[in-house]
Amino acid sequence: MEVEALREKIRAAGVIGAGGAGFPTHMKLAPNINTVLVNASECEPLLYTDYTILKEHIGLVVSGAEEVAKALGAGQVLLCMKKHTASRLHISDGQGFGDFTQVKQLPDVYPMGDEVIMIYQALGRVVPPGQLPAKVGVVVINAETAYNIAHAVQDIPVTEKWVTIAGDIPAPKVVTVPVNSNVRDVLQAAGVAVPPSHVVLDGGPAMGNIIDPGTAKITKKTKSLLILPDDIPAVTFKTVRTERVLVRTPSACCQCFSCTEMCPRHLLGYPLQPHKTLRYMGMTEEAGLGDFSTASLCSGCGVCTLMACCQGIAPSISMTEMKKKVGKARLGYRSETPTVPSPERENRMIPIERFMSRIGVLRFNRVPVWAGALPVAQRSYDLLLSQHVGKPSVPLVQAGDLVTAGQMVAKADDGISASLHTPVSGRVTAVTEKAITVEKG
Numbered sequence: 001m002e003v004e005a006l007r008e009k010i011r012a013a014g015v016i017g018a019g020g021a022g023f024p025t026h027m028k029l030a031p032n033i034n035t036v037l038v039n040a041s042e043c044e045p046l047l048y049t050d051y052t053i054l055k056e057h058i059g060l061v062v063s064g065a066e067e068v069a070k071a072l073g074a075g076q077v078l079l080c081m082k083k084h085t086a087s088r089l090h091i092s093d094g095q096g097f098g099d100f101t102q103v104k105q106l107p108d109v110y111p112m113g114d115e116v117i118m119i120y121q122a123l124g125r126v127v128p129p130g131q132l133p134a135k136v137g138v139v140v141i142n143a144e145t146a147y148n149i150a151h152a153v154q155d156i157p158v159t160e161k162w163v164t165i166a167g168d169i170p171a172p173k174v175v176t177v178p179v180n181s182n183v184r185d186v187l188q189a190a191g192v193a194v195p196p197s198h199v200v201l202d203g204g205p206a207m208g209n210i211i212d213p214g215t216a217k218i219t220k221k222t223k224s225l226l227i228l229p230d231d232i233p234a235v236t237f238k239t240v241r242t243e244r245v246l247v248r249t250p251s252a253c254c255q256c257f258s259c260t261e262m263c264p265r266h267l268l269g270y271p272l273q274p275h276k277t278l279r280y281m282g283m284t285e286e287a288g289l290g291d292f293s294t295a296s297l298c299s300g301c302g303v304c305t306l307m308a309c310c311q312g313i314a315p316s317i318s319m320t321e322m323k324k325k326v327g328k329a330r331l332g333y334r335s336e337t338p339t340v341p342s343p344e345r346e347n348r349m350i351p352i353e354r355f356m357s358r359i360g361v362l363r364f365n366r367v368p369v370w371a372g373a374l375p376v377a378q379r380s381y382d383l384l385l386s387q388h389v390g391k392p393s394v395p396l397v398q399a400g401d402l403v404t405a406g407q408m409v410a411k412a413d414d415g416i417s418a419s420l421h422t423p424v425s426g427r428v429t430a431v432t433e434k435a436i437t438v439e440k441g
């Protein structure tokens, strides 16, 4: 298929980065790409969504990735997965699939789903700091996104989401649910009760967010719902008040340099030095924000907080704050030249088991069963117009309209945006700036 035709199919199907990024996928089809990387690396612990999609539908994942490669004239597709995933699937390194896809096994370390790290690990290419993967001829597509592309080619839009439900529950499972299902209805349908002194995370234990299961929804980006005790390190650092961290950091940081030495992006040669950023945190006025531009290179992986810092001062929180400030002032760091990874990198990579043990989730790591489509008993769906990067979708319906499951109810706006489809048939009861409400019927 020609690239323009494929772009339109993907756009019309409302495909966005399903791995958590939410970037509209049709915008990723750039020129000068020679390699498509399928990210099935399942970056965070306890998540088995990519594994399950591969187990059930590896043919569709490969087909979606190869559609992109063929349209872009890219001669190489690498299906990237960690060794533990490959071993469970009985797939060997270099094994071929489809017309020209090969498996690339990645080490069982955290973080491996960060695309600049995965590109280096899989291809030995370093994306210059602040640049997109296209700069080194690569496009990275999550496994579920590739699966959605294969459907888009058949004019099947994104109306369901693959989700791992796991953590401190008796029977972890992977399910599909309608996009924009209520989290409380999903948990109820899955037979999961949230015990006292536990929280629900949307996303992984390191980078996921605590959500209110009473109001939260499954978006096109949701990869997991994790039910975790509120006193383990993976959760406690998410409950620390940012203002408190910012006040405490200048006096508590002993400048041991550990956060920088263990930072996965610093080890890739990126000029990111959290200890230095933190040293001058309180002096942005004097130093000028430009001196902190490297904070824009922080991926938010949390290694500095969860593995490195001996003072318990959560450097990643300060880095995120600085990244926001730098972003607002449009002072992000950018370089044209690839960096040189540290010779220490191999020795400092963090084995996933050690990471899980340190953040308190190792005991919850069980491979979930694939439970199929969950029968969610939900009558009313609020379809969110903004669940992707960029401008909100533009409604195409109004209150009173009858809609059919799979129908486009909002189109992609100009520029970066994505279209939206109803997962259920019924009647539109409200259209607001934020959502289209459909009563199932």
Ligand code: SF4
Pocket: 259, 262, 263, 264, 265, 266, 272, 274, 297, 298, 299, 300, 301, 302, 303, 304, 305, 315, 316, 319
């Ligand atoms: S969160 Fe910390 S370790 Fe991770 S990229 Fe940012 S500074 Fe580096």
Ligand code: SF4
Pocket: 252, 253, 254, 255, 256, 257, 258, 259, 260, 274, 275, 278, 308, 309, 310, 311, 312, 313, 315
């Ligand atoms: S690891 Fe903690 S104490 Fe050490 S330099 Fe980094 S923030 Fe400061």
